[in-house]
């Protein structure tokens with residue numbers, strides 16, 4: 001035996017206890033091995049109540065306890081049987097003598113034998129005065145509660161023997177009254193009672209219960225506590241107290257109280273589809289509003305309110321991560337875009353009015369229905385013109401399925417200055433600088449007489465006297481307003497695939513006559529940049545979206561708006577017009593003289609200048625007055641006449657216009673084609689035709705020349721006149737700035753006037769004597785006047801266009817336009833830069849922007865100052881040769897301007913001399929040149945500006 005045990009034995013013997021090793025049947029052993037025979041029966045209690053006994057036990061217990069603690073007894077003790085029994089510190093030996101072997105169990109629970117000494121443990125434990133409480137245990141229906149011993153052990157201080165005791169106690173079952181605090185563990189509701197229950201761990205609350213009926217010996221808490229002794233009990237109290245605190249703390253947790261504090265996630269469903277809302281993208285939660293203290297003064301309160309408002313504003317200003325798509329509703333119906341006309345007869349000729357007046361349908365029938373108006377435009381047109389029956393396409397006119405879309409290209413809704421263009425634009429005087437306020441009155445509404453409108457300036461706050469409310473001269477602003485919200489109807493146009501002309505644009509809604517439809521936008525580049533692009537970027541393209549714009553700049557719509565897809569028609573329904581908006585030039589497509597219906601293809605007259613026959617394309621517009629090729633307008637007179645009679649049938653208009661056109665352009669198609677064919681080597685037919693025309697022209701000129709000759713007397717006068725005429729021609733040429741083939745083409749098509757001039761010059765060369773010279777001079781004079789008119793075709797065209805533009809707005813045509821700047825008189829000539837042959841677009845059928853496309857697609861709106869092109873461009877495009885000359889001329893002119901007036905005069909004088917001498921020498925030539933088969937207009941070089949004529 002270990003020395004410690006020896007001491008223990010000695011101690012036990014001293015205190016009249018026999019320290020007999022316990023056997024399996026002993027209560028101590030049972031207690032140690034959790035097989036309790038320690039139930040305190042009433043009998044034993046009565047025995048234990050004997051006064052002399054407890055003292056000894058008390059002493060023994062405390063002594064043993066002290067001994068254990070002082071000797072640091074090992075946790076285990078070797079029994080005689082050789083079994084190692086765990087000996088807890090709370091193990092208390094209560095038996096002092098060996099117990100006889102117990103008889104086999106008869107089914108009843110074992111009772112303590114009266115013969116054996118039994119101690120009043122209750123008394124020993126100081127709980128005897130609370131005995132009656134034990135009776136409660138037997139109360140029927142009293143529920144027993146248990147709790148996990150582990151939980152208790154873990155929550156309590158498990159290092160102490162008391163805690164172990166508590167753990168064991170809980171394992172064996174503790175009456176509710178005794179362990180109220182532990183019972184509280186399972187329910188937070190009982191939490192408040194935990195405080196009260198804390199003292200219940202005192203010995204007074206410990207219950208005892210008989211195990212007689214249960215059949216299983218139960219070690220109760222009372223038993224254990226009674227065995228613990230004072231110190232143990234104290235410790236247990238302490239432990240339980242701590243335990244309750246822990247529990248109390250626990251019950252404060254959300255988890256314990258079953259409160260789910262995780263954020264609630266809502267699923268979002270939109271249009272029957274689950275929308276996965278990314279928590280990261282969820283809108284931030286609104287911060288709690290700052291409470292304005294009631295006791296604050298007013299200023300503080302206002303401050304706080306301001307802060308809150310600012311915070312709210314900031315919040316609202318923050319970019320929304322996910323914006324909800326809003327359905328766009330059509331806010332108008334079948335006749336969307338049409339306003340009920342107040343006067344249906346407006347714009348009709350007297351004849352038409354008369355015709356309409358006779359129609360019973362148009363008899364006055366009370367008030368017009370503004371909610372569901374008549375299909376006024378369509379109806380009127382049908383009433384006037386009549387047409388074959390067809391289903392009303394404007395009811396529903398969807399594009400056929402499987403519509404191909406143009407190859408992806410970058411769109412641009414606003415013009416963008418690229419490179420030097422911006423700086424260049426800034427340097428040049430702006431139109432806006434010249435603009436002054438109009439003098440309109442609100443009742444006029446900036447109508448047809450508005451000076452801004454006449455000048456093609458859009459009204460704005462700076463130049464309008466009327467104000468936005470009444471002003472009707474704000475087309476671009478209207479367009480922006482209309483298209484702001486997007487949607488098919490508001491945009492009003494869509495790209496579609498035509499059968500034979502590549503892509504086109506058609507209307508999605510109705511447009512009033514003259515109404516703005518869409519803007520032509522793109523990159524605004526300088527001529528140099530244009531040239532660079534042509535040679536480097538678009539060199540493999542066979543079509544370009546280049547349009548001369550303003551101030552010698554060019555719009556490149558390769559990146560631009562869908563207006564670039566608008567096709568040409570010889571009988572168009574739209575016009576491309578340049579306006580000045582807030583000091584900036586902008587180009588837009590406007591409806592023509594008549595309204596446009598839903599589904600109509602939008603077209604305008606390109607006034608195409610192909611430069612050479614190689615660039616000539618077959619026109620496939622299909623209009624009755626088709627010119628046959630994509631070429632320049634035959635005669636401005638025609639256009640003007642057409643504008644005057646917008647409602648006239650196309651055939652009539654054509655007839656009238658053809659009437660006004662001179663013989664060279666009488667048969668529009670053929671005549672227009674001819675000029676382009678004259679230098680085409682492979683088109684014999686065209687050449688023959690051209691020759692014939694030229695011959696006719698020359699014959700005519702010769703006749704007039706002969707007449708003139710007969711009236712001519714003096715060579716001197718002829719010389720003078722020739723001089724003046726030539727200088728006039730020179731000036732005109734420099735203004736038109738045409739050169740090379742381009743000049744040739746242009747001059748050839750500008751009707752008889754030019755031809756006359758040429759012929760006159762040619763003839764004058766061959767004329768003898770004064771008479772001839774004089775005659776030629778006269779002809780030249782006349783021709784020059786005509787030519788000037790023709791050459792400044794652009795100006796005329798502009799007035800026509802401008803008049804048309806005003807007319808498109810439903811106002812009367814403007815006969816003359818003030819020209820504030822040279823670029824305010826642009827011709828609408830669109831210049832082809834492609835190299836394909838006629839009809840290639842039709843053949844190719846592909847998208848023009850694709851390099852494979854063979855059709856020439858470039859369109860350029862030409863102003864009076866023709867675009868200059870440098871050498872590299874000329875190499876690739878022969879037609880650009882003309883431009884080089886123009887560039888040189890322009891350069892020369894600029895140079896000259898720099899030199900000053902004096903030097904200019906001198907130079908001019910010298911050149912005039914040269915020209916005159918040339919004319920004189922020509923006049924003195926022995927044989928007059930007869931009508932030649934070919935007339936070539938020689939482009940003047942920098943040194944010799946003016947027209948030269950060469951015979952062949």
Ligand SMILES: C[S@@+](CC[C@H](N)C(=O)[O-])C[C@H]1O[C@@H](n2cnc3c(N)ncnc32)[C@H](O)[C@@H]1O
Nearest residue numbers: 501502503565567568619620621841848856857
């Ligand atoms: C500015 S683009 C117009 C859009 C073009 N249709 C497209 O698909 O990109 C000009 C080109 O369209 C073709 N085009 C336009 N109008 C035409 C017409 N009336 N007849 C034949 N081709 C036409 C020509 O090839 C022309 O060079």
